[in-house]
Amino acid sequence: MDTLTPLQWASLALFGPLVVALVLGVVWPLRKAGGPAAGLSLLGATVNLAAASVLFVGWLGGADTVRATLPWLIHGGPEGASMIELGLHLDGISVSMLWVVAIVAFCVQVFSLGYLSDEPKAGFGRYFTWQSLFLFSMNSLVLAPNLLQLFMGWELVGLCSYLLIGFWFKKPSAARAALKAFWVTKFADMGLLLGLIVLFVHTGGFEWTATTAAAGTVTLLFFLAVMGKSAQFPLHIWLPDAMEGPTPVSALLHAATMVAAGVFLVVRAQPLFAQAPLTGEVMTWVGAFTALFAASVAVVQTDIKKVLAYSTCSQLGYMIAALGSGAVLGGYFHLTTHAFFKALLFLAAGGLIHAVHSNELSHMGGLLKRLPVTGWTFIIGALALAGFPGFSGFFSKDLILEGLFDAGAYGPLAMLLIGAFLTAFYMGRVVFMALLGPPSEHAEHAHEAGGAMTLPLVLLATLALGLGFFAGPMARLYGLTYHFHLGAVGITATALGLAGIGTAWIMFGPKQGLQGLAAAFAPLGRVARSGAVDKGFALAYRQALLGLGAGVAWVDRYIVDGLINVMGYASLAFGDRLRAVQTGNVRDYVYAVVAGLLLLGAFGAIVQG
Amino acid sequence: MSLQGFLLLAAALFSLGLYGLLTRRNAVGILASVELMANAVNLNLVAFGRWHGVVDGQVFALFNTALTVAEAAIGLALVILLYRSRQDVLVDTATEMKG
Numbered sequence: 172m173d174t175l176t177p178l179q180w181a182s183l184a185l186f187g188p189l190v191v192a193l194v195l196g197v198v199w200p201l202r203k204a205g206g207p208a209a210g211l212s213l214l215g216a217t218v219n220l221a222a223a224s225v226l227f228v229g230w231l232g233g234a235d236t237v238r239a240t241l242p243w244l245i246h247g248g249p250e251g252a253s254m255i256e257l258g259l260h261l262d263g264i265s266v267s268m269l270w271v272v273a274i275v276a277f278c279v280q281v282f283s284l285g286y287l288s289d290e291p292k293a294g295f296g297r298y299f300t301w302q303s304l305f306l307f308s309m310n311s312l313v314l315a316p317n318l319l320q321l322f323m324g325w326e327l328v329g330l331c332s333y334l335l336i337g338f339w340f341k342k343p344s345a346a347r348a349a350l351k352a353f354w355v356t357k358f359a360d361m362g363l364l365l366g367l368i369v370l371f372v373h374t375g376g377f378e379w380t381a382t383t384a385a386a387g388t389v390t391l392l393f394f395l396a397v398m399g400k401s402a403q404f405p406l407h408i409w410l411p412d413a414m415e416g417p418t419p420v421s422a423l424l425h426a427a428t429m430v431a432a433g434v435f436l437v438v439r440a441q442p443l444f445a446q447a448p449l450t451g452e453v454m455t456w457v458g459a460f461t462a463l464f465a466a467s468v469a470v471v472q473t474d475i476k477k478v479l480a481y482s483t484c485s486q487l488g489y490m491i492a493a494l495g496s497g498a499v500l501g502g503y504f505h506l507t508t509h510a511f512f513k514a515l516l517f518l519a520a521g522g523l524i525h526a527v528h529s530n531e532l533s534h535m536g537g538l539l540k541r542l543p544v545t546g547w548t549f550i551i552g553a554l555a556l557a558g559f560p561g562f563s564g565f566f567s568k569d570l571i572l573e574g575l576f577d578a579g580a581y582g583p584l585a586m587l588l589i590g591a592f593l594t595a596f597y598m599g600r601v602v603f604m605a606l607l608g609p610p611s612e613h614a615e616h617a618h619e620a621g622g623a624m625t626l627p628l629v630l631l632a633t634l635a636l637g638l639g640f641f642a643g644p645m646a647r648l649y650g651l652t653y654h655f656h657l658g659a660v661g662i663t664a665t666a667l668g669l670a671g672i673g674t675a676w677i678m679f680g681p682k683q684g685l686q687g688l689a690a691a692f693a694p695l696g697r698v699a700r701s702g703a704v705d706k707g708f709a710l711a712y713r714q715a716l717l718g719l720g721a722g723v724a725w726v727d728r729y730i731v732d733g734l735i736n737v738m739g740y741a742s743l744a745f746g747d748r749l750r751a752v753q754t755g756n757v758r759d760y761v762y763a764v765v766a767g768l769l770l771l772g773a774f775g776a777i778v779q780g
Numbered sequence: 781m782s783l784q785g786f787l788l789l790a791a792a793l794f795s796l797g798l799y800g801l802l803t804r805r806n807a808v809g810i811l812a813s814v815e816l817m818a819n820a821v822n823l824n825l826v827a828f829g830r831w832h833g834v835v836d837g838q839v840f841a842l843f844n845t846a847l848t849v850a851e852a853a854i855g856l857a858l859v860i861l862l863y864r865s866r867q868d869v870l871v872d873t874a875t876e877m878k879g
Contacts, residue, residue: 755878757810757871761801 177226177237181259181314184222184269188306191215195300202300205292209284212299216277219306223273226266231644236262240316255377260316263648264503268313268435271507272428274634275514276306278627279423282518285623286419286525298338298417305331309428318370318440319377322363325400325436328429329356335424336416348412355409359399363436366392370443379440386446393436393443394450394457401433401487404461408705410484414476414530418521421476426483426517427510434490438503438649444494454495455575459583459590462488466593470600471695474530475520478601482556483513485590489571492583498574500651505567507645508638512555512564515631519549522624523605526617532601537610541617546606548628553602555635557595558668566639569661570653576660584660592667599675608681786827794820807862807869811855818848 175183191211195202202208240258280302287295308331312324337349366389367377373389374381383389397403402410413425424430437444437454444450462485469481486509493502522545527534539546555562558569568591575584610617619625638645646653657665793816800813822841829837863869 753878755875757874758802765798765802 175225177229177234177261178239178259180222180225181237181261181269184219184226184273185259185307185310185314187218187222188212188215188303188310192300192303192307195296195303202296203293205290205295208296209280209299212303213277213280213284215303216273216280216306219310220273220277223266223270226261227270230261230263230266230648233647234261236260238316255319256317257320258316259314261314263650264438265313267507267645267648269310271510272306272309272313274630275423275427275510276302276309278514278518278631279419282422282521282624282627283417283419285620286521287417294338298335301331301334301338302423305335305424305429309432312432313435315439317377318367318379321436321439322367325363325396325432326360328424328432329353329360329400332356332413332424332429335420336413338417338420339415342415345415348409348415352409352413355406356399359396359406362392362395362399366390366396380442382442382446386443387449390440390444390447390450391453393440394454397433397436397454397491398457399433400436401430401491402461402484403433403457403488403491404464404484405704405708407461407465407484408708411477411480414474414480418476418517418524421480422514422517422521425480426513430483430487431490431506431510434487434494434502434506437491437494438499438506441494441499445497451495451497455492455578455580455583456495458488458491458493458495459575459580459586460488461485462492462590463586463593464488466590466597467695469597470593472597473532475523475532475535475601475605476517476530478532478597479513479516479520482516482594482597485594486513486556489568489587489590492580492587493571493574496575496578496580496583498571498578500646500649500653501567501570501572501574503649504642504645505564505571508555508563508567508635511631511638512552512562512635515548515628515635516552516556518624518631519545519552519628522620522628523549525620525624527611532604534611535605536608537606538617539606541610542619544619544625545628548625548632549606550602551632552635553598557598557672558591558664559595559672560665561639563635563637563639565665566642566655569657569664570642572660572664573656573658576658588660588664588667591664592671595668595671596675599672600679603675603679608679783827783831786823790820790823790827793817793823805870805872807859807871808856810871811852811859814855815848815852818844818851 191214195208195211201211238258238260240256242255243257244254280299283298283302287298290298305328308324308327310324312321312328315321315324333349333353336352337346339345340349369385369392370381370383370389371377373383373385398406410425410430414421416425465481465484465488469478469485472478472481486505490502490505490509493499493505522542523535523538524530526538526542526545529535539550551562555564558565572584572587572591575587642653642655797813797815797817797820800816801810804810804813822844825837825841825844827837829835829840859869862874866874
């Protein structure tokens with residue numbers, strides 16, 4: 172396998188899925204056949220995983236940055252500078268992200284074989300076409316050599332997100348959710364586009380390594396897009412609704428990879444972000460608030476996918492806060508570990524949903540006995556998310572908290588610590604309600620699904636369990652160093668996590684204790700479930716739109732129409748005065764001509780002197 | 781012959797034409813006055829051409845004659861139409877174009 176260069180492997184990873192998507196998109200009989208389409212898509216994902224793994228192993232051994240670009244949109248003749256370059260950029264950051272995407276995408280596609288096996292053949296084929304398209308889009312984002320290509324990938328994954336959320340487009344709620352996700356993220360993407368324009372105006376290029384005085388503006392605009400894509404408050408509203416899509420889609424796009432694109436952008440454009448301390452400050456606070464806010468909303472959700480969706484918002488908040496305060500390693504490492512354990516949680520939740528045909532936690536219960544593999548892998552994911560010592564989430568979350576502590580951001584740190592308690596609490600709640608306890612009537616006949624659905628879980632669980640011990644090699648990929656060290660912050664966070672699990676055990680375990688506490692927080696729960704932020708947006712949007720409409724109507728009625736009317740009236744009045752000149756008598760016209768002639772003559776005489 | 785004599789004659793002809801143009805009520809008279817003015821101009825052109833020793837003045841005079849002929853044709857056609865509709869050719873009563 173030494174015959175292929177890294178660039179060739181990367182091209183294989185990038186274009187393999189694209190070829191699959193194009194073939195499936197054009198050859199409709201193949202797509203409508205369902206099974207063969209899935210096979211082809213899985214082949215693409217396997218090639219992608221193989222290529223990504225080869226690259227990943229190569230870069231673990233310490234390879235230099237490899238970059239190949241083709242000029243595009245050349246201006247000023249053949250030797251003129253090219254405005255834009257397209258190509259591949261391989262370094263530790265892009266290769267590790269490529270590998271994460273490849274593994275999760277592979278697991279998700281295998282899982283989907285089982286999860287969507289009841290779909291009609293045409294829908295099955297359509298699903299895998301879009302999965303392949305997504306894989307290509309995500310790879311082109313990850314491997315982008317400049318921010319413009321990253322933007323193209325960014326928009327493409329947004330499109331795939333829309334298509335896959337609306338996979339069951341005959342369901343009105345799914346169609347609405349797809350549109351909502353599209354609108355919200357498109358609104359935010361304007362920030363990225365505007366940021367790119369400002370960057371181009373100031374530096375004449377789209378490089379993330381540029382040094383510019385406008386870095387503050389550029390990064391703030393970028394951060395708007397990050398807030399949309401990575402579901403940061405208050406633009407997080409689309410993510411919980413996006414759960415209308417099939418669960419494997421939620422695992423791949425809305426937990427592991429696409430929503431992490433925002434975080435990836437910050438990591439990628441770190442040289443730019445490092446020039447903008449204000450943006451970092453904003454990011455830290457927004458991220459920390461989102462982490463706390465989303466975690467507290469997750470506590471009261473009754474839909475297992477909604478819990479995980481809010482949890483994703485919350486965890487992305489951790490990453491954003493870390494990157495804002497300069498803890499790049501923590502933010503990026505958490506992206507990696509989160510991708511694995513959250514994909515695992517979603518896929519395992521998909522397994523539970525598949526078994527009981529319901530998303531509601533109250534319809535589950537006692538599922539650990541009936542679905543041991545799914546149940547145990549879910550517990551591993553939950554422990555990783557809760558930051559249980561030894562699991563991957565423990566290491567990455569500790570890095571984030573230590574980073575914030577070192578940066579002196581104590582306010583956000585406090586929010587994140589409370590968030591850590593809540594994270595452990597809501598995951599404990601899900602585990603005790605869905606997996607332990609008495610089974611509901613829905614859960615009576617639940618049984619484990621086939622290998623297609625359990626093997627990906629085992630693979631992801633292994634990574635969720637073990638990746639934390641590879642923080643050192645991962646840090647080297649990003650050009651950083653890592654030393655394990657458990658300080659006071661880490662111990663506090665761990666204690667809070669354990670306390671969260673304990674509280675969940677008391678409240679939702681067999682004893683069902685502390686009902687007074689639950690009752691005390693009930694009003695808060697009602698507020699959280701009512702979708703106040705959504706309503707606020709709707710209200711603000713409506714008011715803003717109505718206000719704008721009224722303003723435009725006023726301008727149209729009184730300024731534009733008024734101007735036209737005044738002009739019309741003035742013409743009429745002037746014409747009325749002027750008609751007296753036209754007597755109809757030929758002699759008067761002749762007099763006028765003669766008078767004009769005399770005037771001209773007089774004028775000429777005066778000018779001549 | 782001096783240039784001055786021609787110019788004086790032309791000015792007199794022009795003034796006569798202008799006077800006729802302004803005072804005649806009959807449209808045919810007005811047309812005749814316009815012809816007189818045009819010919820005053822022709823006389824000027826030829827006189828200046830001769831004085832400068834070039835033929836340009838004569839060429840212009842020829843063009844001007846052609847123009848005047850065309851103008852007279854149109855003018856007379858208008859006069860005939862005016863007569864058909866009004867049974868007279870008096871311009872100061874024909875004020876249908878009053879604004």
